[in-house]
Amino acid sequence: MTRKINAAIVGFGNIGRYVLNALEAAPDFSIAGIVRREKREIPGVNYPIVTDIDQLEAVDVAILCVPSRQTQAYAAEYLKKGIHTVDSFDIHSDIAAVRNELDKIAKAHNRSAIISAGWDPGSDSVIRALLLAAAPKGVTYTNFGPGMSMGHSTAVKAIPGVKDALSVTIPIGTGQHRRMVYIEVEEGHDFNHVKSTILNDDYFKHDDTVITQVDDIDQLKDAGHGVKITRKGVSGTTDNQIFEFDMRINNPALTAQILVSSARAATRQQPGAYTMIEIPMIDLLPGDRDELIAALV
Amino acid sequence: MTRKINAAIVGFGNIGRYVLNALEAAPDFSIAGIVRREKREIPGVNYPIVTDIDQLEAVDVAILCVPSRQTQAYAAEYLKKGIHTVDSFDIHSDIAAVRNELDKIAKAHNRSAIISAGWDPGSDSVIRALLLAAAPKGVTYTNFGPGMSMGHSTAVKAIPGVKDALSVTIPIGTGQHRRMVYIEVEEGHDFNHVKSTILNDDYFKHDDTVITQVDDIDQLKDAGHGVKITRKGVSGTTDNQIFEFDMRINNPALTAQILVSSARAATRQQPGAYTMIEIPMIDLLPGDRDELIAALV
Numbered sequence: 098m099t100r101k102i103n104a105a106i107v108g109f110g111n112i113g114r115y116v117l118n119a120l121e122a123a124p125d126f127s128i129a130g131i132v133r134r135e136k137r138e139i140p141g142v143n144y145p146i147v148t149d150i151d152q153l154e155a156v157d158v159a160i161l162c163v164p165s166r167q168t169q170a171y172a173a174e175y176l177k178k179g180i181h182t183v184d185s186f187d188i189h190s191d192i193a194a195v196r197n198e199l200d201k202i203a204k205a206h207n208r209s210a211i212i213s214a215g216w217d218p219g220s221d222s223v224i225r226a227l228l229l230a231a232a233p234k235g236v237t238y239t240n241f242g243p244g245m246s247m248g249h250s251t252a253v254k255a256i257p258g259v260k261d262a263l264s265v266t267i268p269i270g271t272g273q274h275r276r277m278v279y280i281e282v283e284e285g286h287d288f289n290h291v292k293s294t295i296l297n298d299d300y301f302k303h304d305d306t307v308i309t310q311v312d313d314i315d316q317l318k319d320a321g322h323g324v325k326i327t328r329k330g331v332s333g334t335t336d337n338q339i340f341e342f343d344m345r346i347n348n349p350a351l352t353a354q355i356l357v358s359s360a361r362a363a364t365r366q367q368p369g370a371y372t373m374i375e376i377p378m379i380d381l382l383p384g385d386r387d388e389l390i391a392a393l394v
Numbered sequence: 395m396t397r398k399i400n401a402a403i404v405g406f407g408n409i410g411r412y413v414l415n416a417l418e419a420a421p422d423f424s425i426a427g428i429v430r431r432e433k434r435e436i437p438g439v440n441y442p443i444v445t446d447i448d449q450l451e452a453v454d455v456a457i458l459c460v461p462s463r464q465t466q467a468y469a470a471e472y473l474k475k476g477i478h479t480v481d482s483f484d485i486h487s488d489i490a491a492v493r494n495e496l497d498k499i500a501k502a503h504n505r506s507a508i509i510s511a512g513w514d515p516g517s518d519s520v521i522r523a524l525l526l527a528a529a530p531k532g533v534t535y536t537n538f539g540p541g542m543s544m545g546h547s548t549a550v551k552a553i554p555g556v557k558d559a560l561s562v563t564i565p566i567g568t569g570q571h572r573r574m575v576y577i578e579v580e581e582g583h584d585f586n587h588v589k590s591t592i593l594n595d596d597y598f599k600h601d602d603t604v605i606t607q608v609d610d611i612d613q614l615k616d617a618g619h620g621v622k623i624t625r626k627g628v629s630g631t632t633d634n635q636i637f638e639f640d641m642r643i644n645n646p647a648l649t650a651q652i653l654v655s656s657a658r659a660a661t662r663q664q665p666g667a668y669t670m671i672e673i674p675m676i677d678l679l680p681g682d683r684d685e686l687i688a689a690l691v
Binding site: 115116118119121122123189190192193196197213216218220222223224225226227229230231232233234331332333334335337338339340341342343344345346347350351353354355357358371372373374375376377378379381382383387388389390391393394 | 412413415416418419420486487489490493494510513515517519520521522523524526527528529530531628629630631632634635636637638639640641642643644647648650651652654655668669670671672673674675676678679680684685686687688690691
């Protein structure tokens with residue numbers, strides 16, 4: 098094996114911590130360090146902690162564990178520095194545009210970016226593309242949950258009178274979801290008033306939403322999540338081809354692992370920006386290609 | 395859209411017929427014709443039928459629907475003629491070697507070959523690679539069936555005293571299988587003797603095999619098949635990540651559809667030979683890349 102891939106972790110929230118675990122478990126990565134807004138010690142972490150990636154040495158790839166709205170700016174900056182990037186940008190409607198913007202920068206600087214590399218978007222996208230190729234006519238349903246929705250939880254927390262909140266996504270079939278919303282109400286606010294504000298919020302008014310008041314949100318938190326993707330379609334002219342992909346996973350752990358596997362793939366692509374459906378699966382994996390083909394194909 | 399991809403179907407057995415259906419259903423293919431050993435009319439088929447691919451005009455890609463042991467020779471010959479190839483070569487132990495041989499020829503002639511493009515090897519291989527990237531530690535089980543096994547049926551038919559036979563693969567979990575073998579016994583042969591010959595055959599002696607005598611094999615034939623791939627593994631340092639892929643499909647229809655999707659991908663690769671885990675999923679699909687990314691990622 099050649100020298101290890103030297104990775105920087107950018108952002109050290111929930112995902113960043115799991116990325117550190119996945120990098121330590123990988124046979125072909127070294128850890129250059131962690132980039133944070135503040136140069137603060139992290140208990141139990143013995144890698145350089147810096148506020149600027151330039152303070153780390155010989156970084157091959159930056160794994161962006163910052164909020165989705167910030168990944169594009171970080172990726173652009175790092176690509177210009179000659180560093181490959183990978184992120185789990187998850188604003189579905191903007192992915193194609195972000196990819197095209199980063200593609201120009203990546204090509205101009207002879208580096209690669211893999212964007213939207215998590216589980217949805219990410220591994221689920223690969224499944225959807227494969228199933229479309231296997232049965233071009235038909236319908237694919239992506240059913241999320243049960244599991245916490247970070248986006249919906251944040252939306253609830255922003256509503257006046259909500260002290261803390263958790264929105265759990267429950268699949269009710271054919272890509273439809275129920276939102277089970279748990280809230281702690283701030284003193285001086287009325288639960289029923291807060292409840293009706295949530296039910297009329299854009300994030301919730303189109304879904305089957307159930308709101309429950311609780312004393313302690315923290316007691317409900319569980320990082321487990323899941324997805325069931327189904328497709329029933331037509332291969333050629335043959336109907337009733339039935340496919341189902343089902344997973345039950347720890348959400349941040351899977352996101353982090355796919356980020357790390359994609360960081361490996363980023364170092365193996367021609368210059369440009371890619372989503373996961375645009376890269377070969379073998380590039381996600383460590384080890385000898387012939388052995389991988391023998392083991393997996 | 396630019397001009398359509400002009401495809402030749404090579405071999406017109408069961409898979410070849412389904413490939414014709416899939417090509418007709420595809421928006422971006424034209425059919426150059428069918429290559430067979432004998433120039434025989436096929437009822438209902440109005441494409442040129444030839445015995446040599448040189449008799450067809452401007453073929454971009456040849457879809458090889460010949461037995462597995464013949465695909466390599468056909469692919470080598472056609473690549474040298476400047477024609478991309480795709481096959482569903484399914485002798486797992488030889489795939490890496492065949493790929494490497496064809497890779498040299500493809501590169502020398504500036505064309506691409508996609509090999510082992512069916513469902514296993516093929517789409518199942520993509521799932522296995524993706525799940526390994528998602529949870530690098532753990533065990534994947536591929537459970538086949540219930541469905542007819544062509545290879546095992548052929549093996550039984552070769553045994554003296556067997557007039558016709560069908561071997562059905564039944565999944566019994568953790569990648570183990572029962573073989574339900576149905577045979578018509580030739581006149582003058584003893585069922586129990588034939589049965590013990592089968593049970594001692596290399597193809598069957600390691601499996602749980604049940605042999606039943608029937609009057610008419612044809613009454614049992616059903617092209618349905620299935621697979622369940624499971625993986626329970628570790629993402630980073632987080633255990634108990636659980637994945638399951640399940641499909642119930644018409645076997646030749648799915649093989650043919652994946653051949654056709656892969657024929658499209660063959661025209662989009664850099665020169666070389668590839669298995670499905672070495673190509674991006676988006677290349678299997680017709681249509682605008684930005685629209686595909688918006689729809690699938």
